[in-house]
Amino acid sequence: MRPSKLSSHVDGGCGVAHDPASPVGPEPAIWLPEASPTTLILESAPTGFKIVDSINRDAFGHSLLEVSDADGRELVIADGSGELHVRLRDAQAARRPAVLVPLDGVGELRAEVALHFARRLAGQRSGLLPAALRLTSFQKRRLIQLLHAFDVHDLGGGPRDVAAKVLASDHAKRRSVEWKDSHARRKANRLIHDSIALVERGYLKLLRGL
Template identity: 30%
Template sequence: MLLATPNIAAIPLLPGFEPLVEAVGEKEHNLVAAKGAARLRLCLRAALPQCPDCLVIQNDRCAAARLAAATRFERATRGLGLGPDRVASPSAYRRSRLALLLDIQDGIDAGIPPRDLAFGLVFPRQRPLAGATWKGSGERRHTLRLIADARSLVTSGYRKLLCHD
């Protein structure tokens, strides 16, 4: 949720919301606030002093998610219930894939070889393959693709999780 405001230091925290994470920069103030299980993500950007506070919705592939976030923010400012954030929440499949990719990256960081990652995380119910069978297997190719995806997620993909470009 992008909010253009003359004073980025004054956070429009809603009653009952507590800040979880904050990052303050020269031109932006990012904040994640929580009230129970509900989360609001705010990005405050500096606007001209005479301008009123404005919600900014960029017209890109994430416009629908940003519009839903703006609606949730507006409901919260009026004291109405937020309800579940289905647009911004990843599906069950996407959550499990992201968790798998992060587990794979943790394994890579710990120095676990790809074969052990394959049969420990990706194919846990399958018996490990050895030698030439492993080298020519689809399991190896699939595991190497997942390793590449995990590295890509860690090096450049975190912002994509939040639909920022």
């Protein structure tokens, strides 16, 4: 259910990276700007600045989603380098765009994302995301493996189950003595440990390019 008012990302005593006022579905996740440097915060530029370009959505590529709430409007745009989230905090932000770059430990990444954004506005071809925020093929395979391991563990499976179902290792069928000293057992235990850490807020490091 959608809350009657916007919830804080720290309500309830723990941080929530996904906007709690945003319904869950097959659409792209709406990440809170403070959790993800891929979410650009746009405000109306102060008076006195001559703004050359307004927001032209056609310049960015495929638009996946547009959501409006009490804090403004968010666009999710995609190209071959990933998804860019643009948070427009007021109605004038699209006409007189100015990017807010908080210096929060990932300020350089935020500034780099903003630079890619400015190049797109100027009609230059540039990937939406810097390399640090793009998942490599290896990282994608590893994350799929970790999520598979977490599902097996969450359903009550142990290291043998993870070795059999995730690693496809025949060591899972060996006798206890052989299994205890096997490489597959050690790897399965690491997968379980790392998968739990990933699900319990470890994914935030991925959002922040860490």
